[in-house]
Each structure stands twice: as structure tokens, then as C-alpha cells.
Amino acid sequence: MCLCVHLFTKMNFAGDVPAAEEAMQHARGSMAALINLDVLPSLSLAEAAKDLDSQEVANALAGKKHVWWHHDSDDHCTPLPQWVNTSLEFAIMEYVKEHQKWQAQIAARGGKGLTAAASAKYEAWKGNPYRILLLDPARKAALGKGERATANSKFAFGVDTNSSTPTDPETTNVCYHHAK
Known part of the structure; x- marks a missing residue:
């Protein structure tokens, strides 16, 4: 403790x-x-995410202190640094938006199901539930697209799903991986 x-x-x-x-x-x-x-x-992540857009997420918790934790299999909790919050929350928000897009597309098709091409894309999306976010502790920032990971890029975060419905944001776990 x-x-x-x-x-x-x-x-x-x-x-x-x-x-x-x-x-x-x-x-x-x-x-x-x-x-x-x-x-x-309502504590539903999917319902809450419907009301948020990229602009609102940035301001949703402005002035509030909150902490993301890594909860490992040995039941230990480690607080993550504050500078991680924004990048991690945007990664989660993007995952929820992807899920909502697919659910809307499925609902729009009614009982017909997705087209063969869309179904293949959806299955590929479901088959890759991880969202990796590399962070550079020296700069206290996430690596942008095209930036190379260096020895300082020690942290990777993934949105992992361990449920029977792998794309459901309600059962999504945020996993923390420490690269050596």
C-alpha cells in the first residue's frame, strides 16, 4: 500500500x-x-459516449483530478502519471466511436446483415481489439503517427476486450503493458 x-x-x-x-x-x-x-x-459507457465529441472530451474533466491505474493479475494497483490521461482517454474514445459506427451500420441494414465486404472488415475489426498507444516519458507525451519509438518509449497501452462480446465497450478493460 x-x-x-x-x-x-x-x-x-x-x-x-x-x-x-x-x-x-x-x-x-x-x-x-x-x-x-x-x-x-446511467453508467453506460456507450450511452455517455453518444453525447461526447472530440471537443467535449478534452474539457469534460477540466479542473478535476483523476487517476488511471494499472491493475495487474496479482491484484496490485499502480497509478499512472497524469500526463497519460488525455492520450489514453482519446484512444478509448476512438474505440467507442468505432464500435458505435459498426453498430449503426448493422442496425441500418436491419435483418439483412452486412454486405460481404463490410462483414469482412467488421470481423477484422473485432479480431483486433487492441489499441496501442506508445508514450515517451522523457517528453511526457504520446508518440504521433510517423514518430519512431526509442529507448525512452517505455509504455504501451492497449484497449483489450476479454468477453464473449469482444467489441462491447461495456466489457472493455484498459490494459497497461510496460515494455522492457
Whole structure:
């Protein structure tokens, strides 16, 4: 547990323990709104993504602190650095948009199913559920198209699906891979 807090503080608060403790403190009355809800909000990723476009995603959590975590098979959690958030969230958003595009195309065809060419493309898309995002810790940025990975490009993130419906964003896991 101390290791996770230490890493969280080091990566997100430049080692400033008091600042990290302040950010993690309970805010009085913060749960009151949840207690007074008449109807629970939808937690559906697909429904939420319908209302977002590329412009809105960039501003959706502006001013808010949030942390992505790597949760490994040994049940250890490691916080990822804050500079990863935007690139990771855009990669997830693109995956959700691809899923929605295919679902709309399937729905538009009704009971006919996809054409042979579209069906082949859809099966190829379903067969490759990974979305790799290379990050350069030295620059604290994602590598753009055409940029070469270097020794500094240590992190790769993939959107992985481990479910019976591999293209369903509701069952999508974000996996973190550390390249050696």
C-alpha cells in the first residue's frame, strides 16, 4: 500500500506528500447529492459516449483530478502519471466511436446483415481489439503517427476486450503493458 501511495505522490504531485494528502481528503457534503438522487444516472459507457465529441472530451474533466491505474493479475494497483490521461482517454474514445459506427451500420441494414465486404472488415475489426498507444516519458507525451519509438518509449497501452462480446465497450478493460 505504501508503494502505491508513494508512486501516486511521486507521479502526480512531484513528491509533494502534503499536496497529495490534501487532494485525497474527503470534502464535506460531497456525497449528499448521491443520497438525494431520485433516479440513478446511467453508467453506460456507450450511452455517455453518444453525447461526447472530440471537443467535449478534452474539457469534460477540466479542473478535476483523476487517476488511471494499472491493475495487474496479482491484484496490485499502480497509478499512472497524469500526463497519460488525455492520450489514453482519446484512444478509448476512438474505440467507442468505432464500435458505435459498426453498430449503426448493422442496425441500418436491419435483418439483412452486412454486405460481404463490410462483414469482412467488421470481423477484422473485432479480431483486433487492441489499441496501442506508445508514450515517451522523457517528453511526457504520446508518440504521433510517423514518430519512431526509442529507448525512452517505455509504455504501451492497449484497449483489450476479454468477453464473449469482444467489441462491447461495456466489457472493455484498459490494459497497461510496460515494455522492457
